[in-house]
Amino acid sequence: MAKFLSRALTAVLVFSYGLFTLVLYGLIAVKNGTYFKRPTEKEELELQLARDRLWNLSEDFEGLSHHMLTLQSGFKFHFVANDKPNTPETINSDRPLVIFIHGFPDSWAIWRHILKSPSLRQAASLVAIDLPGYGGSESLDKYDATNVLEKLTELIITLRTEYGVDSSEESNKKRTIIVAHDWGCVLSMRLAAEAPALAHRFILSNGPIAKLVQANIRRILSTTKKMLGNAWRSPRHARVPLMQALRTLAPLGRQFFLSGYIFAMQMPVPFVLQFLTGGNYSLLKGVHLRASGGILTPYEAAEGMASSMGPSVAEFKSKTASGDTYPATLENERAFAHVMHMAGYYRDHASVARWVKSIETVASLHSISSGSELRHSSSGAGLFDEGPTGALKASSTIFWGQQDIALDQRICLDGMNDFLVNDSQIVLLPRTGHWTPVEPESRAALIKVVEWAAQGEQGDVGTVIQKSYPGAKVTVRR
Numbered sequence: 001m002a003k004f005l006s007r008a009l010t011a012v013l014v015f016s017y018g019l020f021t022l023v024l025y026g027l028i029a030v031k032n033g034t035y036f037k038r039p040t041e042k043e044e045l046e047l048q049l050a051r052d053r054l055w056n057l058s059e060d061f062e063g064l065s066h067h068m069l070t071l072q073s074g075f076k077f078h079f080v081a082n083d084k085p086n087t088p089e090t091i092n093s094d095r096p097l098v099i100f101i102h103g104f105p106d107s108w109a110i111w112r113h114i115l116k117s118p119s120l121r122q123a124a125s126l127v128a129i130d131l132p133g134y135g136g137s138e139s140l141d142k143y144d145a146t147n148v149l150e151k152l153t154e155l156i157i158t159l160r161t162e163y164g165v166d167s168s169e170e171s172n173k174k175r176t177i178i179v180a181h182d183w184g185c186v187l188s189m190r191l192a193a194e195a196p197a198l199a200h201r202f203i204l205s206n207g208p209i210a211k212l213v214q215a216n217i218r219r220i221l222s223t224t225k226k227m228l229g230n231a232w233r234s235p236r237h238a239r240v241p242l243m244q245a246l247r248t249l250a251p252l253g254r255q256f257f258l259s260g261y262i263f264a265m266q267m268p269v270p271f272v273l274q275f276l277t278g279g280n281y282s283l284l285k286g287v288h289l290r291a292s293g294g295i296l297t298p299y300e301a302a303e304g305m306a307s308s309m310g311p312s313v314a315e316f317k318s319k320t321a322s323g324d325t326y327p328a329t330l331e332n333e334r335a336f337a338h339v340m341h342m343a344g345y346y347r348d349h350a351s352v353a354r355w356v357k358s359i360e361t362v363a364s365l366h367s368i369s370s371g372s373e374l375r376h377s378s379s380g381a382g383l384f385d386e387g388p389t390g391a392l393k394a395s396s397t398i399f400w401g402q403q404d405i406a407l408d409q410r411i412c413l414d415g416m417n418d419f420l421v422n423d424s425q426i427v428l429l430p431r432t433g434h435w436t437p438v439e440p441e442s443r444a445a446l447i448k449v450v451e452w453a454a455q456g457e458q459g460d461v462g463t464v465i466q467k468s469y470p471g472a473k474v475t476v477r478r
Helices: 002-032 041-055 088-092 108-115 118-123 145-162 183-194 210-233 239-258 260-264 269-291 298-309 328-333 339-347 359-369 409-413 440-454 461-466
Strands: 065-070 076-081 097-101 125-129 176-181 201-205 396-401 425-429 473-477
Touching: 002 260, 002 269, 041 298, 065 145, 076 108, 097 108, 097 145, 097 183, 097 440, 108 118, 108 125, 108 298, 108 440, 118 440, 145 176, 145 183, 145 359, 176 183, 176 440, 183 201, 201 440, 210 239, 210 409, 239 409, 260 269, 269 298, 269 339, 396 409, 396 440, 425 440, 425 461, 440 461, 461 473
Parallel strands: 097 125, 097 176, 176 201, 201 396, 396 425
Antiparallel strands: 065 076, 076 125, 425 473
């Protein structure tokens, strides 16, 4: 009975805070004048043109070609690339493979500014994917950790073969780098922890390690409890411990307030649809406006929304040069109903649920790690210590925009050093917010770091970043 009451109370609290967030965001949109604003004919035309630019399979985007990849499991992924996969030229090239993984509420197109870099295109084979349920990739029935990570791992292993990283005779013939942001970062951190053989380096931006966040929350609550205990035992001198308790709780309180959208995602489907699409998509438009620094041209605004919305009916009918089409499951979702797939990552707890690896995944990971020089010293200090649960076991560069409005740095980064292996860094970007792939300074820094990784990591990464982002700080080096 007690367990049932506890669950019921939790459900009520989650719904209440989610509803509060929905109403709050709606009122903010009303105040800003966007909630009831209907798009003009020019804005609708700009959106149609943007969706054609980003999602027409028969047309390249700025020199990037569209590809559909059907995995052995039958799942269909969409991605764009500067080099065609599975051709002799690509397989025999010594250029490394760089895989970009987006977050919410985006698609491959959040990387469009970075993918245009001529120097980066010359340095590496670039692949930007759509996660399951996003953009042009197929959707899943459930977005738990096993479903999502199994599909993502199978995709990366297949891409490694089609770009000549691995073959039946030899593995790791050239470098593989994974670059990720937001939910892509969360998932890639799990890969770096549980499937580190997938890449030589992970470049991870503004997404949390779930286990580190949980550890920091427990630490804060434990410390606060002790301070409150001191105040209770000595009421006459309670002011100092009470103030200390409040200061200790401040990061947790701030993160709780910033995380209101996560609670909103847990509500019944009609509420979630209203949250994500209500007020003429005011939430998503606000996200893209915030990512741009508060100023968007009609062209940029349309591209941002087109990135989130994916292909329309017109683009669904297009074909790649090899005759591939979008997955059939997308046909009935062009009115942007696939927002519930995007919300599924939150609703099905993909960040924290257990990943049950299939036999095929275990065998594939073992195959690409055999004889590899990828392995580095573990996170822990002891010979057999693998570090704390969730520790990253591949070399990683953590990029963090310090003006993030979704994640509190103290909750997400305190203690990160214990979760990193040797040859890893944390880079703080003082003038950048959450959307590092979009903001001009941070995306320039990202280009330099990806080039550094692709070219063999020659020289100090801090020096490389300083050239494009003065004031960036490398705070942790392992």
